[in-house]
Amino acid sequence: MKTVEFISAEIGEGAQQMGCKFGPARLRAMGLVARLRTAGQPAQWGPTVTAHDELLEAGKLAVVQGFTPELADASHAATAADRFPVVLGGDHSCAIGTWSGIAQALKPQGALGLIWIDAHLDSHTPDTSESGAPHGMPLAALLGHGDAQLTDVFGWRGKLAPEQVVVIGARSYEPGEQALLQRLGVRVMYMPEVLERGIAACMAEALERVCAGTAGWGVTLDLDAIDPADAPGVGSPEAGGIPAADVLAALSGLAKRPGCAGFELVELNPSLDDSVHTSAKLCRSLIEAVALAPAVELAGDPATALARAA
Numbered sequence: 001m002k003t004v005e006f007i008s009a010e011i012g013e014g015a016q017q018m019g020c021k022f023g024p025a026r027l028r029a030m031g032l033v034a035r036l037r038t039a040g041q042p043a044q045w046g047p048t049v050t051a052h053d054e055l056l057e058a059g060k061l062a063v064v065q066g067f068t069p070e071l072a073d074a075s076h077a078a079t080a081a082d083r084f085p086v087v088l089g090g091d092h093s094c095a096i097g098t099w100s101g102i103a104q105a106l107k108p109q110g111a112l113g114l115i116w117i118d119a120h121l122d123s124h125t126p127d128t129s130e131s132g133a134p135h136g137m138p139l140a141a142l143l144g145h146g147d148a149q150l151t152d153v154f155g156w157r158g159k160l161a162p163e164q165v166v167v168i169g170a171r172s173y174e175p176g177e178q179a180l181l182q183r184l185g186v187r188v189m190y191m192p193e194v195l196e197r198g199i200a201a202c203m204a205e206a207l208e209r210v211c212a213g214t215a216g217w218g219v220t221l222d223l224d225a226i227d228p229a230d231a232p233g234v235g236s237p238e239a240g241g242i243p244a245a246d247v248l249a250a251l252s253g254l255a256k257r258p259g260c261a262g263f264e265l266v267e268l269n270p271s272l273d274d275s276v277h278t279s280a281k282l283c284r285s286l287i288e289a290v291a292l293a294p295a296v297e298l299a300g301d302p303a304t305a306l307a308r309a310a
């Protein structure tokens with residue numbers, strides 16, 4: 001197993017509320033590296049990348065434009081050094097940097113696939129967004145749509161191909177972003193489908209899609225995908241989410257699946273968490289499930305079948 005490298009993505013300026021900027025510090029205080037090492041998993045703290053709030057005068061987009069290449073360099077370096085990046089957000093605009101860096105490192109071998117677990121579609125462009133908040137735009141940017149400074153990190157566009165992206169858990173979105181994903185043919189598993197089929201079946205299909213024709217794949221988890229009863233500490237809570245226990249089960253052993261190139265956990269806002277830190281503790285459990293647990297078999301999951309055959 002590769003060494004887990006935690007990268008702190010300290011940005012909240014991409015959201016309506018700034019509180020996510022302090023998510024990584026909250027998680028650093030929970031002893032993640034020590035806990036993984038005690039369990040026999042090599043782990044280390046990587047860089048902390050902090051958004052330049054002095055750029056806020058020029059707007060939220062300017063802050064994200066400044067932050068993205070710095071985070072991309074960090075995730076690129078971790079992947080290039082053959083470590084397993086775990087990026088701690090931060091608002092979800094950090095995904096542009098995280099996955100641009102990993103895509104750049106994988107590029108000589110092939111494409112990057114991505115599973116996007118989220119209550120929202122995060123697929124606005126500056127033209128369709130009413131709020132103008134960049135944390136509603138990262139998936140569009142990675143697919144090559146939106147602000148050129150965000151789409152063209154490392155000088156190329158289209159870090160993700162539409163057929164190698166799956167969104168799971170969406171239940172709150174606007175027509176403009178949905179139209180973009182429909183036009184591109186991105187597979188979206190809306191919340192009714194997740195409830196009907198179960199998360200295991202959804203993950204199995206998603207893994208099949210992101211493994212097909214890629215050199216590696218990852219998962220970005222927006223904490224707001226999880227039901228607010230289990231994860232109250234988020235800026236944009238949406239009722240009717242996925243139970244935390246189901247997400248924990250679905251992500252168990254993620255890092256040990258063939259081709260897994262990284263994990264990102266975003267949108268923890270410690271100031272909105274409850275008094276017993278339910279959301280932060282859940283984040284710690286999610287990271288431990290990803291990094292420590294053995295890969296569980298999901299019905300029809302080709303990645304698991306591969307692992308068995310090896």
Ligand SMILES: [Mn+2]
Binds near residue numbers: 120122135222
């Ligand atoms: Mn999101």
